Amino acid sequence: MICTLSPLAVDEPTQAIERIEVRICDLFGFYLIETNEGFDFTRNKAEAKVFDYHEENVVDLVTQAARQLGVQWCLDPVDEGLRYERCDVCKGRWALSEVFYTKGAFLCEGCCPEE
Ligand SMILES: [Zn+2]
Numbered sequence: 001m002i003c004t005l006s007p008l009a010v011d012e013p014t015q016a017i018e019r020i021e022v023r024i025c026d027l028f029g030f031y032l033i034e035t036n037e038g039f040d041f042t043r044n045k046a047e048a049k050v051f052d053y054h055e056e057n058v059v060d061l062v063t064q065a066a067r068q069l070g071v072q073w074c075l076d077p078v079d080e081g082l083r084y085e086r087c088d089v090c091k092g093r094w095a096l097s098e099v100f101y102t103k104g105a106f107l108c109e110g111c112c113p114e115e
Pocket residue numbers: 087088089090091092107108109110111
């Protein structure tokens with residue numbers, strides 16, 4: 001599978017003002033925390049750093065991590081109602097883990113091109 005990154009999509013530009021809180025975790029279920037030295041990971045979800053999705057440019061952060069460190073991070077919205085993502089092709093709503101971000105589009109597994 002080539003595309004496992006799934007940042008949140010915001011349907012309407014007007015919703016961008018709304019504060020969306022997310023945690024960042026890796027594919028092993030470790031959560032990103034902020035330390036004096038920078039970033040670290042923890043198993044303890046309660047310790048996870050909560051990012052402001054828009055203010056802190058979470059998508060940039062995740063994209064940079066993928067590019068510079070070769071790691072794949074996932075977003076875990078604090079608000080459970082945001083755990084769904086719309087596929088840009090079939091417009092269906094899917095759990096975040098089932099939607100992939102690739103080449104600038106959000107795609108569900110069915111619409112995600114095979115490698
Ligand atoms: Zn789809």
